[in-house]
Amino acid sequence: MANAxxxxxxxxxxxxxxxxxxxxxxxxxxxxxxxYGMLHGIQGLLEEKVCDxxxxxxxxxxxxxxxxxxxxFLGSCRYKLxxxxxxxxxxxxxxxxxxxxxxxxxxxxxxxxSMDTINKLARYGKQVGSEIRFMGVPKTIDNDLMLTDHTxxxxxxxxxxxVVMKEIIRDATVYGTNYxxxxxxxxxxxxxxxxxxxxxxxxxxxxxxxxxxxELPFHTDRFLEKVERMQKERSSVVIAVSEGVKLPDGRFVxxxxxxxxxxxxxxxxxxxxxxxxxxxxVARNLPTKTRAVxxxxxxxxxxxxxSRTDITEAFQVxxxxxxxxxxxxxxxxxxxxxxxxxPYQCTTELVDIDQVANYEKKVPxxxxxxxxxxxxxEFLAYARPLIQAELTPIYINGLTQHIVEERV
Amino acid sequence: MANAxxxxxxxxxxxxxxxxxxxxxxxxxxxxxxxYGMLHGIQGLLEEKVCDxxxxxxxxxxxxxxxxxxxxFLGSCRYKLxxxxxxxxxxxxxxxxxxxxxxxxxxxxxxxxSMDTINKLARYGKQVGSEIRFMGVPKTIDNDLMLTDHTxxxxxxxxxxxVVMKEIIRDATVYGTNYxxxxxxxxxxxxxxxxxxxxxxxxxxxxxxxxxxxELPFHTDRFLEKVERMQKERSSVVIAVSEGVKLPDGRFVxxxxxxxxxxxxxxxxxxxxxxxxxxxxVARNLPTKTRAVxxxxxxxxxxxxxSRTDITEAFQVxxxxxxxxxxxxxxxxxxxxxxxxxPYQCTTELVDIDQVANYEKKVPxxxxxxxxxxxxxEFLAYARPLIQAELTPIYINGLTQHIVEERV
Numbered sequence: 001m002a003n004a005x006x007x008x009x010x011x012x013x014x015x016x017x018x019x020x021x022x023x024x025x026x027x028x029x030x031x032x033x034x035x036y037g038m039l040h041g042i043q044g045l046l047e048e049k050v051c052d053x054x055x056x057x058x059x060x061x062x063x064x065x066x067x068x069x070x071x072x073f074l075g076s077c078r079y080k081l082x083x084x085x086x087x088x089x090x091x092x093x094x095x096x097x098x099x100x101x102x103x104x105x106x107x108x109x110x111x112x113x114s115m116d117t118i119n120k121l122a123r124y125g126k127q128v129g130s131e132i133r134f135m136g137v138p139k140t141i142d143n144d145l146m147l148t149d150h151t152x153x154x155x156x157x158x159x160x161x162x163v164v165m166k167e168i169i170r171d172a173t174v175y176g177t178n179y180x181x182x183x184x185x186x187x188x189x190x191x192x193x194x195x196x197x198x199x200x201x202x203x204x205x206x207x208x209x210x211x212x213x214x215e216l217p218f219h220t221d222r223f224l225e226k227v228e229r230m231q232k233e234r235s236s237v238v239i240a241v242s243e244g245v246k247l248p249d250g251r252f253v254x255x256x257x258x259x260x261x262x263x264x265x266x267x268x269x270x271x272x273x274x275x276x277x278x279x280x281x282v283a284r285n286l287p288t289k290t291r292a293v294x295x296x297x298x299x300x301x302x303x304x305x306x307s308r309t310d311i312t313e314a315f316q317v318x319x320x321x322x323x324x325x326x327x328x329x330x331x332x333x334x335x336x337x338x339x340x341x342x343p344y345q346c347t348t349e350l351v352d353i354d355q356v357a358n359y360e361k362k363v364p365x366x367x368x369x370x371x372x373x374x375x376x377x378e379f380l381a382y383a384r385p386l387i388q389a390e391l392t393p394i395y396i397n398g399l400t401q402h403i404v405e406e407r408v
Numbered sequence: 409m410a411n412a413x414x415x416x417x418x419x420x421x422x423x424x425x426x427x428x429x430x431x432x433x434x435x436x437x438x439x440x441x442x443x444y445g446m447l448h449g450i451q452g453l454l455e456e457k458v459c460d461x462x463x464x465x466x467x468x469x470x471x472x473x474x475x476x477x478x479x480x481f482l483g484s485c486r487y488k489l490x491x492x493x494x495x496x497x498x499x500x501x502x503x504x505x506x507x508x509x510x511x512x513x514x515x516x517x518x519x520x521x522s523m524d525t526i527n528k529l530a531r532y533g534k535q536v537g538s539e540i541r542f543m544g545v546p547k548t549i550d551n552d553l554m555l556t557d558h559t560x561x562x563x564x565x566x567x568x569x570x571v572v573m574k575e576i577i578r579d580a581t582v583y584g585t586n587y588x589x590x591x592x593x594x595x596x597x598x599x600x601x602x603x604x605x606x607x608x609x610x611x612x613x614x615x616x617x618x619x620x621x622x623e624l625p626f627h628t629d630r631f632l633e634k635v636e637r638m639q640k641e642r643s644s645v646v647i648a649v650s651e652g653v654k655l656p657d658g659r660f661v662x663x664x665x666x667x668x669x670x671x672x673x674x675x676x677x678x679x680x681x682x683x684x685x686x687x688x689x690v691a692r693n694l695p696t697k698t699r700a701v702x703x704x705x706x707x708x709x710x711x712x713x714x715s716r717t718d719i720t721e722a723f724q725v726x727x728x729x730x731x732x733x734x735x736x737x738x739x740x741x742x743x744x745x746x747x748x749x750x751p752y753q754c755t756t757e758l759v760d761i762d763q764v765a766n767y768e769k770k771v772p773x774x775x776x777x778x779x780x781x782x783x784x785x786e787f788l789a790y791a792r793p794l795i796q797a798e799l800t801p802i803y804i805n806g807l808t809q810h811i812v813e814e815r816v
Contacts (some may be wrong), residue, residue, distance in 0.1 A: 076583055163712055171420050297701060304575070306594065387807070
């Protein structure tokens with residue numbers, strides 16, 4: 001019998017390790033002799049940094065802790081694999097390493113860029129007649145992958161945003177004075193996370209007063225007008241704004257701020273400072289106090305608030321990827337397919353990896369209200385099922401407990 | 409029979425409403441005809457904005473939700489009461505309102521500034537021969553009140569910091585590359601909250617690498633040296649820094665940044681941007697990527713992570729204040745007195761309000777290690793009991809549920 005290998009890539013989520021658990025357990029059950037883990041993804045694999053997961057994840061408690069541990073247990077990377085045509089040497093090296101490890105099933109858990117990696121590997125594998133099956137397992141808090149109803153990781157991030165936005169609104173209204181709180185939410189081009197702030201409204205919460213998505217051009221003058229109008233209606237205004245909101249000329253709003261910025265390996269600008277810039281703008285133009293809150297990395301690693309629905313689905317897509325690979329599928333990603341909203345039912349299906357890689361799914365504009373301030377019920381019906389239920393953290397000595405891999 | 413009134417003041421905490429529940433239930437049980445709530449503290453009282461708590465908190469479920477609702481249910485204020493000598497008219501007005509409401513027991517839940525309010529009210533009351541009993545109920549995440557072992561609110565904030573710091577550390581180490589993450593924690597002059605970052609270290613977590621408290625002068629050159637040294641030892645460095653760290657010349661480090669700053673009613677500078685300034689400083693001076701994370705207001709309003717020990721004690725100090733007031737005490741604050749660490753035992757006692765107001769309790773320097781990078785076991789033994797146990801949030805439709813007062 002041959003072996004399986006699994007890696008994690010891109011930004012962490014609260015449930016990416018649940019997908020790892022799903023791949024691992026399904027490969028074991030289906031008879032993989034060893035299930036290896038790449039340390040720091042494809043980049044670590046190129047340096048032959050792998051571990052034997054069967055050793056590290058030996059007990060049921062290990063698996064339970066893994067499901068509750070945020071970020072990537074195996075470590076991650078932001079390594080852009082060159083095209084096979086441009087750099088065959090890298091592929092030769094990689095496939096040699098895979099051969100040495102006797103790999104027949106290869107899994108990569110990640111977002112857009114990771115699906116690009118799977119796509120390239122499968123293409124090269126086909127060229128050289130390799131028998132290795134390459135499967136993509138979706139993961140991203142951004143929810144911007146094509147051909148899947150939603151992505152594992154989004155539900156937990158949305159739940160985190162809904163819960164903490166309710167808490168922030170309680171805090172923001174406490175003085176009853178004019179006060180504008182601007183909360184910055186992740187999301188470069190797609191506003192799925194920022195839209196999740198709309199979940200906060202309910203019998204016990206006023207909800208956010210304004211939602212600014214990157215799908216719509218951001219006009220600073222209209223923004224100030226809206227804030228001024230809202231301030232006349234209520235004592236405290238809370239705004240959710242995407243880090244990725246852009247001016248009509250295409251520049252990011254945060255580029256107007258004076259922070260040093262840099263680019264990552266994929267050429268993306270590091271976005272930060274949008275809320276701070278806007279809160280200074282409001283403070284300069286309106287007679288009000290302001291506060292900027294960045295949800296920052298906790299929205300992707302706040303596993304103590306993970307959605308059980310999300311954890312379960314993350315585990316399922318891992319298992320479905322293993323099943324498909326063992327049945328001979330390759331160059332595919334497992335997608336989630338929603339069967340119904342009420343009761344919520346969802347299943348998995350396979351989609352061609354080249355239909356996913358390098359595309360982005362945006363929030364449909366018809367889910368935003370006419371005055372461009374809030375989400376419509378269609379969005380809430382879509383998002384609400386994804387944040388349901390909890391997986392109680394395991395607390396030891398007052399703190400949530402994790403499982404940690406020694407990564408060299 | 410006469411009536412009681414209770415108000416909340418200063419910054420919110422996750423458990424200030426638990427103290428409100430404690431005062432309310434104890435006053436009801438002891439026979440207060442009405443228990444009124446001041447809306448927005450003493451400032452609202454001056455405008456006769458009060459509510460009847462017996463109406464709003466009618467059921468046991470209301471009380472359970474109140475214990476789980478962050479921020480101040482009654483609203484808060486940052487109103488500095490003038491000295492009775494300077495402005496007798498305000499006091500005449502206040503005492504007239506209290507007379508109209510037939511108040512005999514007056515409770516104020518808050519920190520330093522709120523104890524100052526109680527002190528002044530009691531002094532004036534004594535002058536004019538009032539029979540009203542004035543009691544202070546301690547509350548502050550900052551843990552900087554004198555004469556009490558700790559303050560309700562601190563344990564939950566410390567637990568929040570411990571839990572999220574573990575999650576941030578998991579996230580920060582994921583790429584295995586040189587990366588410096590600087591996490592900004594609240595605390596103007598006292599470093600109790602920043603010190604709580606030390607709780608993150610354990611079998612499953614490396615812990616933070618450097619802790620910077622406001623009790624010690626901050627030398628930017630030594631800071632850079634320490635970061636550079638630490639980077640040689642480990643791939644990822646995580647630093648907890650107090651928003652209140654000061655340069656040897658007494659200026660706040662954040663004053664070096666270029667953000668607009670303002671002062672509150674008590675003349676305190678609004679601190680923000682310390683982590684951002686330091687992360688830019690590191691990025692400019694060392695060959696490394698950096699990230700600034702502000703825990704921001706969630707450390708004081710993240711009730712979904714509240715410590716059950718803290719919630720229980722917050723409830724107890726409220727009840728003890730009511731007991732003491734009904735027994736005739738006045739011009740006192742309820743303090744927590746620790747009897748033992750292991751097993752943790754704590755009781756309440758009364759302290760004179762003028763011994764508390766306007767003093768600040770700092771972290772003892774002998775609880776900091778010699779190289780000024782970490783907390784010693786003495787601190788951990790002090791803090792660990794305060795973060796123990798949880799009060800499971802009540803989730804409805806995927807989100808934590810609160811109780812909300814209509815405050816006009």
